[in-house]
Amino acid sequence: MTVTLADVAARAQVSPATVSRVLNGNYPVAASTRERVLRAVDELDYVLNGPASALAAATSDLVGILVNDIADPFFGIMASAIQLEIGGPGGRAGGERLAVVCNTGGSPERELTYLTLLQRQRAAAVVLTGGAVEDAPHAAAVAAKLRKLADAGTRVVLCGRPPASDTGAIALTFDNRGGGRELTEHLIGLGHRRLGYIAGPQERTTTRHRLEGHRAALEAHGIQEDPRWTVYGRYDRQSGYEATLELLRRDPSLTAVVAANDSVALGACAALRDSGLRIPDDVSVAGFDDLPFSIDAVPSLTTVRLPLSEAGARAGRIAMGREEPPPGGIATIRGELMVRGSSGGPRG
Amino acid sequence: MTVTLADVAARAQVSPATVSRVLNGNYPVAASTRERVLRAVDELDYVLNGPASALAAATSDLVGILVNDIADPFFGIMASAIQLEIGGPGGRAGGERLAVVCNTGGSPERELTYLTLLQRQRAAAVVLTGGAVEDAPHAAAVAAKLRKLADAGTRVVLCGRPPASDTGAIALTFDNRGGGRELTEHLIGLGHRRLGYIAGPQERTTTRHRLEGHRAALEAHGIQEDPRWTVYGRYDRQSGYEATLELLRRDPSLTAVVAANDSVALGACAALRDSGLRIPDDVSVAGFDDLPFSIDAVPSLTTVRLPLSEAGARAGRIAMGREEPPPGGIATIRGELMVRGSSGGPRG
DNA sequence: TATCGGATAGAAAGCGCTTGCTGTGACGCT
DNA sequence: AGCGTCACAGCAAGCGCTTTCTATCCGATA
Numbered sequence: 001m002t003v004t005l006a007d008v009a010a011r012a013q014v015s016p017a018t019v020s021r022v023l024n025g026n027y028p029v030a031a032s033t034r035e036r037v038l039r040a041v042d043e044l045d046y047v048l049n050g051p052a053s054a055l056a057a058a059t060s061d062l063v064g065i066l067v068n069d070i071a072d073p074f075f076g077i078m079a080s081a082i083q084l085e086i087g088g089p090g091g092r093a094g095g096e097r098l099a100v101v102c103n104t105g106g107s108p109e110r111e112l113t114y115l116t117l118l119q120r121q122r123a124a125a126v127v128l129t130g131g132a133v134e135d136a137p138h139a140a141a142v143a144a145k146l147r148k149l150a151d152a153g154t155r156v157v158l159c160g161r162p163p164a165s166d167t168g169a170i171a172l173t174f175d176n177r178g179g180g181r182e183l184t185e186h187l188i189g190l191g192h193r194r195l196g197y198i199a200g201p202q203e204r205t206t207t208r209h210r211l212e213g214h215r216a217a218l219e220a221h222g223i224q225e226d227p228r229w230t231v232y233g234r235y236d237r238q239s240g241y242e243a244t245l246e247l248l249r250r251d252p253s254l255t256a257v258v259a260a261n262d263s264v265a266l267g268a269c270a271a272l273r274d275s276g277l278r279i280p281d282d283v284s285v286a287g288f289d290d291l292p293f294s295i296d297a298v299p300s301l302t303t304v305r306l307p308l309s310e311a312g313a314r315a316g317r318i319a320m321g322r323e324e325p326p327p328g329g330i331a332t333i334r335g336e337l338m339v340r341g342s343s344g345g346p347r348g
Numbered sequence: 349m350t351v352t353l354a355d356v357a358a359r360a361q362v363s364p365a366t367v368s369r370v371l372n373g374n375y376p377v378a379a380s381t382r383e384r385v386l387r388a389v390d391e392l393d394y395v396l397n398g399p400a401s402a403l404a405a406a407t408s409d410l411v412g413i414l415v416n417d418i419a420d421p422f423f424g425i426m427a428s429a430i431q432l433e434i435g436g437p438g439g440r441a442g443g444e445r446l447a448v449v450c451n452t453g454g455s456p457e458r459e460l461t462y463l464t465l466l467q468r469q470r471a472a473a474v475v476l477t478g479g480a481v482e483d484a485p486h487a488a489a490v491a492a493k494l495r496k497l498a499d500a501g502t503r504v505v506l507c508g509r510p511p512a513s514d515t516g517a518i519a520l521t522f523d524n525r526g527g528g529r530e531l532t533e534h535l536i537g538l539g540h541r542r543l544g545y546i547a548g549p550q551e552r553t554t555t556r557h558r559l560e561g562h563r564a565a566l567e568a569h570g571i572q573e574d575p576r577w578t579v580y581g582r583y584d585r586q587s588g589y590e591a592t593l594e595l596l597r598r599d600p601s602l603t604a605v606v607a608a609n610d611s612v613a614l615g616a617c618a619a620l621r622d623s624g625l626r627i628p629d630d631v632s633v634a635g636f637d638d639l640p641f642s643i644d645a646v647p648s649l650t651t652v653r654l655p656l657s658e659a660g661a662r663a664g665r666i667a668m669g670r671e672e673p674p675p676g677g678i679a680t681i682r683g684e685l686m687v688r689g690s691s692g693g694p695r696g
Numbered sequence: 697t698a699t700c701g702g703a704t705a706g707a708a709a710g711c712g713c714t715t716g717c718t719g720t721g722a723c724g725c726t
Numbered sequence: 727a728g729c730g731t732c733a734c735a736g737c738a739a740g741c742g743c744t745t746t747c748t749a750t751c752c753g754a755t756a
Contacts, residue, residue: 002500002712004711004712004713005712005713005714006712006713014735014736015735015736015737016712016713016714016736017713017714017715017735017736017737017738018734018735018736020713020714020715021714021715021734021735024714027715027734028732028733028734029734029735030733030734030735033734033735045496047464047467047468048468048712048713049403049468049470049711049712049713050399050402050465050468050469050470051398051399051400051401051402051403051408051469051470051711051712051713052399052403052711052712052713052714052741053399053712053713053714054398054399054713054741055397055399055400055403055711055712055713055714055741055742055743056712056713056714056715056740056741057713057714057715057741058714058741060399062469069428070418070424070427070428070431070449071421071424071425071427071428072421072424073419073420073421073424076418076419076420076421076423076424077419079418079419079451080417080418080419080451080453083418083451084453096461096465098448098450098462098465098466098469099450099451100446100448100449100450101418101427101448101449101450101451102446102447102448103427103428103431103447103449105428105432113444114446116395117398117444117446118446119395120395120396120397120398121398121399121410121446122397122398122399148393152350237640237641237644266641266644267644269644270643270644273646292585293585293614293641295618296585296614296615296617296618296645297644297646298621298645298646350742352741352742352743353742353743353744354742354743362705362706363705363706363707364706364742364743364744365705365706365707365708365743365744365745366704366705366706368743368744368745369704369705369744369745372744375704375745376702376703376704377704377705378703378704378705381704381705396742396743397741397742397743399741399742399743400711400741400742400743400744401742401743401744402711402743403711403712403713403741403742403743403744404710404711404742404743404744404745405711405743405744405745406711406744
């Protein structure tokens with residue numbers, strides 16, 4: 001039925017071992033023999049049996065990429081960059097590895113299960129993207145899993161995620177706190193004193209860090225924060241829309257709204273517009289991430305650019321062992337403030 | 349070093365066979381024994397060796413999802429929906445399958461290589477999303493590969509892709525032609541007579557079908573198309589921007605621009621704005637797909653909604669054998685015209 | 697009480713590949 | 727001429743699991 005190594009060997013009049021070596025190309029094989037084998041492979045249309053090979057060699061060519069939400073370009077862009085470096089066919093790397101993207105949907109359980117699945121497959125490497133959940137038991141469970149993976153020889157890289165100590169994982173972290181701070185300082189510099197903040201899900205590290213940056217900026221400028229000014233939500237447009245209406249209801253005198261990310265900011269813009277407010281004349285809006293669509297918003301969005309592609313590429317290279325990990329296994333990647341049309345001085 | 353089935357068996361004082369049966373749960377095992385085994389599994393922190401299991405059972409729990417561009421929400425949304433149905437952890441399905449999304453970047457070679465990789469892994473199913481490339485040799489190669497996969501027992505589903513005859517693949521196709529036609533008829537109905545068209549990459553089926561629909565509408569209404577009115581490009585914003593400037597250069601009297609998809613339309617809007625033209629007062633714009641951000645454009649985008657989530661979910665279910673394939677193995681999914689603010693009557 | 701059949705558990709044969717070790721000529725050196 | 731050295735090629739032992747076939751134990755049946 002299916003063609004096996006042995007069939008190829010028989011056809012090429014060599015031993016299975018030789019065929020294997022030709023295919024893996026890590027052992028001297030005479031040119032003439034190699035050619036004969038290759039011809040047989042071709043003629044028989046032979047396809048290597050991945051599981052068998054993985055079993056025998058105790059390694060596989062699978063690389064896992066965990067993302068929170070594959071429909072969100074934030075993750076899509078990183079995943080794309082990682083995958084390009086991992087290899088996959090046509091990527092920059094030589095070997096053909098199967099880079100697989102796993103969608104956790106932000107659920108801790110699914111994250112854990114995917115890690116187990118990847119462990120089960122004896123993945124060569126795993127890259128986890130996006131913020132982590134701050135639930136202690138879960139964090140411990142993930143850390144334990146990561147350590148186990150690392151012990152088993154799987155390279156583990158965190159991309160845009162806080163370091164997980166004691167796990168042997170390399171971490172490329174985004175400076176969310178610094179970015180948040182810079183963004184809010186920009187608004188304060190424009191003269192804003194009453195700023196609403198639309199945060200992401202409460203339990204995520206990214207949410208907390210960005211918010212901390214925001215608050216640090218307020219504090220540094222002697223602005224007493226009003227608890228009414230913060231609303232938690234999800235990282236999507238609708239959440240931004242609803243949260244903005246809520247903010248407006250709580251305090252109509254706000255002159256600026258800082259959003260947890262660009263999608264949320266877009267929702268905020270829509271809500272403001274629907275409320276008859278002009279941007280930035282009545283209310284300034286700021287986002288985070290600088291996703292491609294942000295520049296197309298009207299007015300274009302002031303935001304903090306995160307080098308998603310670059311970070312992903314680097315994570316991918318490290319995962320493949322093609323780049324030295326940063327000293328200490330941790331690198332912090334800074335964002336860049338992008339001042340655009342959605343922010344301006346407050347009215348009056 | 350690593351814990352194996354045998355270790356668990358030893359600890360539970362049973363044979364490896366019994367442990368395997370407990371884990372796979374398809375053979376009668378006494379409750380007390382089962383419990384003992386499960387406890388041993390837990391205590392030893394045993395993780396099944398995927399490759400070994402796949403080898404012995406001659407099947408794997410991998411499901412491949414091929415997408416053109418993972419950074420594009422069009423694919424992200426479909427992939428997400430597919431994955432949810434495939435199972436993956438926490439999905440609707442019971443079994444834990446590893447749904448992996450593979451990013452072809454629109455490259456035929458990578459598409460082919462990924463298919464081989466999946467074949468190598470003995471994937472349980474494969475879902476191909478997005479339009480195909482019209483290059484004959486490549487199409488034949490893909491068809492051959494799909495047939496081989498199907499023969500090997502892998503379920504193959506095409507989602508948003510034209511049928512591939514003789515391959516045993518189930519196809520859920522988007523009615524791009526019909527959608528394109530409807531969209532253009534809407535504009536014609538508003539009074540437009542000079543319509544520019546920004547197409548996608550020339551060699552893609554999706555590009556051709558949408559354009560054919562557009563032209564069919566023109567013809568049906570006795571509008572003689574001017575070759576200058578069509579510009580080919582890529583499916584991204586920048587391409588839309590550039591193409592629009594080109595269209596404006598070629599014929600400044602255009603009163604409407606139809607874009608190959610929403611991203612392109614957004615670029616078109618930006619270009620028009622930058623050229624001092626108002627939307628829709630001076631020029632109407634229309635997109636395709638109705639991605640989430642389309643409603644946030646200013647003005648919001650008239651477009652054709654494609655039920656990406658629904659289609660993806662259905663493809664996923666079919667791939668898992670949980671839904672009957674459509675009669676004949678082919679289903680056409682229609683889009684729905686969404687009339688919004690970016691289209692209006694021509695000036696004058 | 698002798699016999700059966702159902703319910704479990706085990707033994708063992710692979711699944712298809714990799715790889716350490718063992719030949720085996722051919723070559724170059726002294 | 728004799729012998730160490732290479733460059734290759736093959737043997738065979740697994741890798742860790744599944745699954746067929748067989749053995750065993752028991753209560754049930756006649």
